[in-house]
Amino acid sequence: MSDDFDLVLEPGRGIRLYWRDIWQYRELFFFLAWRDILVRYKQTAIGIAWSVLRPLATMLVFTLVFGKLAKLPSNGVPYPLMVYAAMLPWQFFANSLSECSNSLIDNSNLLTKVYFPRLIVPASSVIVSVVDFGISALIFAGLMAWYGVAPDARMLLLPPFFLMALMTSFGAGLWLSALNVQYRDFRYVVPFLVQFGLYISPVGFSSTIVPEEWRFLYFLNPMVGVIDGFRWALLGGAFPVHWPGMIVSFLLVVLLLASGFYYFRRMERSFADVV
Amino acid sequence: MSIVISVENLGKKYLLHHQSGRQPYVALRDVLSDGIKKLGRKLTGHGSKRTAVAEKEEFWALRDVSFEVRQGERIGIIGRNGAGKSTLLKILSRITEPTTGRVRIKGRIASLLEVGTGFHPELTGRENIFLNGAIQGMNRAEIKKKFDEIVDFAEIEKFLDTPVKRYSSGMYVRLAFAVAAHLEPEILVVDEVLAVGDAQFQKKCLGKMEDVSAKEGRTVLFVSHNLEAMKLLCLRGILLDKGQRLVDKGIEETADCFEALIQHGVFSCNPSSHVIFSKGQPPDGGFDLLEVSLVGPAGSPIAFVRTFDTFMFKVTFYSPDVYESKSASIFITTFNGRVLLRLGMYPFSSFKMTWKKGINEVLCQIVKLPLPAGSYLLRFGICESQTGEWLFERDVCHFEVLSNDVYNCGNPPTERLAAVVSDYAWQLVDD
Numbered sequence: 001m002s003d004d005f006d007l008v009l010e011p012g013r014g015i016r017l018y019w020r021d022i023w024q025y026r027e028l029f030f031f032l033a034w035r036d037i038l039v040r041y042k043q044t045a046i047g048i049a050w051s052v053l054r055p056l057a058t059m060l061v062f063t064l065v066f067g068k069l070a071k072l073p074s075n076g077v078p079y080p081l082m083v084y085a086a087m088l089p090w091q092f093f094a095n096s097l098s099e100c101s102n103s104l105i106d107n108s109n110l111l112t113k114v115y116f117p118r119l120i121v122p123a124s125s126v127i128v129s130v131v132d133f134g135i136s137a138l139i140f141a142g143l144m145a146w147y148g149v150a151p152d153a154r155m156l157l158l159p160p161f162f163l164m165a166l167m168t169s170f171g172a173g174l175w176l177s178a179l180n181v182q183y184r185d186f187r188y189v190v191p192f193l194v195q196f197g198l199y200i201s202p203v204g205f206s207s208t209i210v211p212e213e214w215r216f217l218y219f220l221n222p223m224v225g226v227i228d229g230f231r232w233a234l235l236g237g238a239f240p241v242h243w244p245g246m247i248v249s250f251l252l253v254v255l256l257l258a259s260g261f262y263y264f265r266r267m268e269r270s271f272a273d274v275v
Numbered sequence: 276m277s278i279v280i281s282v283e284n285l286g287k288k289y290l291l292h293h294q295s296g297r298q299p300y301v302a303l304r305d306v307l308s309d310g311i312k313k314l315g316r317k318l319t320g321h322g323s324k325r326t327a328v329a330e331k332e333e334f335w336a337l338r339d340v341s342f343e344v345r346q347g348e349r350i351g352i353i354g355r356n357g358a359g360k361s362t363l364l365k366i367l368s369r370i371t372e373p374t375t376g377r378v379r380i381k382g383r384i385a386s387l388l389e390v391g392t393g394f395h396p397e398l399t400g401r402e403n404i405f406l407n408g409a410i411q412g413m414n415r416a417e418i419k420k421k422f423d424e425i426v427d428f429a430e431i432e433k434f435l436d437t438p439v440k441r442y443s444s445g446m447y448v449r450l451a452f453a454v455a456a457h458l459e460p461e462i463l464v465v466d467e468v469l470a471v472g473d474a475q476f477q478k479k480c481l482g483k484m485e486d487v488s489a490k491e492g493r494t495v496l497f498v499s500h501n502l503e504a505m506k507l508l509c510l511r512g513i514l515l516d517k518g519q520r521l522v523d524k525g526i527e528e529t530a531d532c533f534e535a536l537i538q539h540g541v542f543s544c545n546p547s548s549h550v551i552f553s554k555g556q557p558p559d560g561g562f563d564l565l566e567v568s569l570v571g572p573a574g575s576p577i578a579f580v581r582t583f584d585t586f587m588f589k590v591t592f593y594s595p596d597v598y599e600s601k602s603a604s605i606f607i608t609t610f611n612g613r614v615l616l617r618l619g620m621y622p623f624s625s626f627k628m629t630w631k632k633g634i635n636e637v638l639c640q641i642v643k644l645p646l647p648a649g650s651y652l653l654r655f656g657i658c659e660s661q662t663g664e665w666l667f668e669r670d671v672c673h674f675e676v677l678s679n680d681v682y683n684c685g686n687p688p689t690e691r692l693a694a695v696v697s698d699y700a701w702q703l704v705d706d
Contacts, residue, residue, distance in 0.1 A: 005281070005379035011372060024412075031409035039397045113392040114410055115369035183303035272371045273289065 018265075022117045029120045032107075033127035036099075040128055051132040052139060055087040062204035072205045075238035078147045084140055085234045086203040086227045089165040091136060093223060094194045096129035096166075100173025101190045104181050104271065111272050118268045122177045126170055133162075140234070154233045161229035164250065167257050168222050174260030178267040181274055202227055206239065216245050222256065225249025279381045279462060279494050280344035280367070286375035287337040287362050287518075336362040338518040339376075346461075349488045349495045351509035351526050353502070353533045359518040360498045364464050367496065382461025382494075385411050387452070396440035400431055400450060403439050407454045421457045428483070429453035449476055456483045462494045463487065481508050502530045534677055535579050549576035551653070552672040558593035558634075562657050562667035566591040570638065581679035582647055582688060582696050587640045588618075590655065594630040600661065601630065605639055606654035607646065607674060615646065615694065622660050645697055648678035649690030 041048060059080055066072045067079035074082045103125035104111065104118070111118065144151065180186045201223040202210075210218050218224050225246045231239040337359045344350060354360045365371045366378060368386035393410040394403050404425055408418035426432055429449040431442075439447060455463070465484070485508060488495045499505050505512070505526060512529025514522035514536070522532045552567040570587040571577040580586050588605055604619035618639050621627045628637070656668035678687035681696065688696050 005381050007369075007380040007384075009366065009369065009373060009378040009380070010376075011374055027414045028409045028412075031406050035395055035398065035402075035406050038402065039395060042397050110393050110410065112365075112370065114386065116410070116412070179303075183306065185302045185304055269372050272365065 018117060022119060025116045025120055028116055029124050032120060032124035036125060036128045037131055040131075048135065051135050055084065055091050055136050056139065058091075059083045059087055066204040072209060075206060075208065077149070077235050077238050081143060081147055081149060081235065082206060082231065082239075083204060084143055085231045086201075088133065088136055088140060088234075089161070089226045089230050090198065090201060090203045090223065092129050092133040092162075092165055093169045093226070094198070095132055096126040096169040097173050097176065097194060098190055099125040099129060100169065101176035101180050102187060103173075104177045105184075105187070118271055119264065122173050122264075123170070126166065126173065129169070130166075144234075149235070151234055152236050154236060158230070158233040161226060161233055164222075164229065164253055165226045167253050168226060171253065171257035171260040174257075174264040178264045178271075181271055182267060197221075197223060206231070207242075208239070215242055216248070219245030219249045220252065222249045222253045225253070277346050277381070278343050279346045280496075281379045282343070282367075282376070283341050283378075284376035285337055285340045285363070285366065285373050285378060286335060287359075287366060287371070288374040289334045289336055335518050337366070337373075337515075340515070340518070340520045341376075342513060342520065342523055344494055344496070346494055347488060347492045348511060349484070349497065349509045351505035351512045351529070352496060352498045352515060353505070353512055353529055354515035355537065358515040360515055361466060362518075363515065364466050364496065364498060368464050380462065383412065384462040384464060385455065385458045385460035386464040387455035387466065392451070394439055394447070394451065397438055399438055400426075400435045400442070403450065404454055407451070408458075411455060411458050412460075413458060417459075421459075425450075425453045425457050428456065428479075445476070452476075452480055456480070456487065459491075460493070462496070464496045466498045477504065484508055502533070506530060531578065534581070549578055551674065561593075561595055563593040564590070564655050564667070564669065564671065565593060565634065567653065567655070567671055572640075579675060579677050580644060581677040583643045583645075583679055583681045585640070585642050586644070587638045589636065589638050591634060591636050592655075592657070594632060594635055597632050598630045599627075600659070601657055601666070602660040603637065603657050604655070606656070608652045608654055610650070610652060612652075615651065616641075620660070643698075644676065645695050646676050647688035647690045647693055647696050648676050650675055 062083045063079045066083075067074065100122045103122045107121050110116075110121070176186065176190060180190075198204075201221060207215070207218060207224055207228055219242065226249070228239065228241055229246065232241045336357075340359070340363065352360050352363065362371070364386065366373050367380070368384060370386075393407050395406065398406065404422065405415070405418055408421075409415075413421075426435060429446070429452070431446055431450055434442065434446065439450070442450070455465075463484070481504060484495055484497070487493045495508070497505060497509055509526045512522070512524065512526040512533075513520060514529050514533050516536060521536075522529045524532075549570070550566060550568040552564070554563070554565045558565060566589075568589045569577050569580060570589045572585045572587070577586060590603070590605070592603070594601075602620045602622065604617055604623060606614050606618075607616040608614050617623060618641065651674045653671045653674040654669065655671050657666045658664055658668075659666065678689065680687045682688070
């Protein structure tokens with residue numbers, strides 16, 4: 001008799017069927033991502049221009065300040081290229097982190113009205129940044145052509161590093177989105193984190209300028225691994241990868257993502273009551 | 276019909292944070308400063324556990340609620356604000372988890388909890404149909420199949436490619452309802468959607484829900500403050516109050532209990548409350564009134580009456596002998612004794628009857644009680660039908676008439692406005 005029922009709601013239950021639910025709601029994931037993209041580019045001129053201008057302007061400033069004024073090394077690669085190769089993952093990380101961390105609050109009307117696996121919300125919010133990333137990547141291709149730098153076979157390894165960037169921002173985003181629901185003033189932490197991160201990550205400079213004995217520790221910031229990976233894949237031999245550091249970064253990313261999942265799942269049950 | 280929802284001892288507890296005041300959520304700075312304060316108290320030895328406990332208060336939005344729903348039933352869930360209706364629906368639609376108890380559900384459940392949930396103002400009607408469908412758990416193929424029907428139902432063909440932020444609120448509601456109504460879930464949960472939209476569309480929605488339930492065997496759970504709409508749609512009603520299930524009966528009866536609850540503030544709909552007078556002692560040998568109770572037109576006991584209700588007084592009295600020529604009367608009077616209604620037997624009317632020796636039970640039906648809401652006195656008397664000499668007479672009890680919006684204007688008649696109520700009509704004579 002009791003086995004006739006499709007769904008049993010009990011305190012603490014609901015986890016069992018979570019993955020099946022996510023699969024069932026996969027279309028919602030696409031629709032939410034599609035909605036966010038649509039809304040973002042509805043005011044087309046501003047939407048696209050913004051995603052083009054921001055990295056370009058930052059690149060110019062960094063080239064001027066770090067390249068021309070501070071005369072930091074660029075390992076023989078044009079300084080703008082070196083900066084932009086880092087801007088690609090960094091912009092992606094920063095955008096998706098802020099989108100992700102606000103996603104639950106922004107969709108609170110949905111959370112309190114309809115059931116679906118909540119994980120879909122932050123996950124789909126990351127997709128908008130993927131589109132932005134695509135646009136930025138096109139510009140980078142243009143820059144490479146302009147400077148006459150051709151990528152080599154290492155470029156085929158770009159996707160794994162992109163995946164690592166995705167995991168980093170999603171892992172951190174899961175943490176922040178759940179914390180944002182619980183502690184509403186957490187949203188002020190995110191812009192600070194992003195701004196701070198821009199300077200402690202090797203975006204405007206090469207990680208090679210960090211003294212050798214500190215290099216390994218520097219990779220405790222997972223974005224260092226991601227950015228170095230991008231530079232290595234895009235600009236070739238001028239930026240050799242510090243592999244032990246890279247492994248540390250990667251392990252940290254995995255830890256971040258796993259703990260993010262765990263925390264999100266734990267908090268998820270009470271979202272509708274708190275949000 | 277099989278059981279599609281089984282609710283057992285369901286409870287939902289919320290913690291109220293008194294300290295953080297009006298904000299339902301917690302600010303990290305508060306948590307930090309509280310923590311530091313507590314730490315400070317601990318260190319200085321001023322720590323008192325009591326204050327920490329008082330900051331949080333438990334609140335049971337639902338408590339020990341159990342019921343079962345069979346396939347194809349249309350159930351109205353009634354209750355005052357904060358009675359737990361929405362919490363119940365939220366648990367059923369999986370938005371929030373129960374604290375205790377268990378719910379078992381068979382089939383897909385879709386909720387229409389608020390009009391336009393998940394509508395994005397920047398997107399067009401077409402885009403929103405797809406988005407909203409997806410949010411409600413439909414896949415693209417299903418939405419495509421239903422698309423034309425939805426547009427038809429919502430009557431928005433012309434505005435399909437207009438952003439919904441430019442829609443009128445009526446169009447918005449129509450579109451939202453149309454999407455939800457075409458979901459084809461086995462169980463549809465509807466919360467207060469009909470508060471908006473024009474009367475014609477409301478009718479259409481009710482019709483659609485009835486169709487969905489009657490023809491397609493779907494189950495509908497319906498929450499609304501619109502009792503009339505609920506009576507039209509539902510057959511069964513569940514009355515919740517303070518998180519508990521008070522009544523689970525036919526919709527009419529449940530709605531009546533709800534009105535009594537609102538009128539009196541306290542719940543008085545227990546099975547025996549249809550008895551408005553009871554002597555409680557054996558008859559004393561002469562003519563004696565033993566009990567007066569209220570009976571509905573169908574013969575079942577009712578707890579109260581409203582303006583224009585048709586109902587019966589059931590009077591139990593003792594007659595010391597067999598009589599053919601005695602006359603009984605029920606009077607409804609004001610508190611200063613003015614008789615508003617006299618419901619008498621012959622010679623005050625043509626009703627004649629023979630009483631037996633001992634206990635007699637008589638029924639007196641009033642068709643469309645013409646009294647406005649208010650308090651009255653009930654008097655009962657027995658007299659010689661020839662001479663009119665009183666053999667028994669007494670004021671029996673208070674008699675309450677509850678309000679009823681008989682003129683459909685949201686302003687039910689009360690005794691302060693007029694002493695009696697009747698049907699009437701106005702019209703403009705134009706020549």
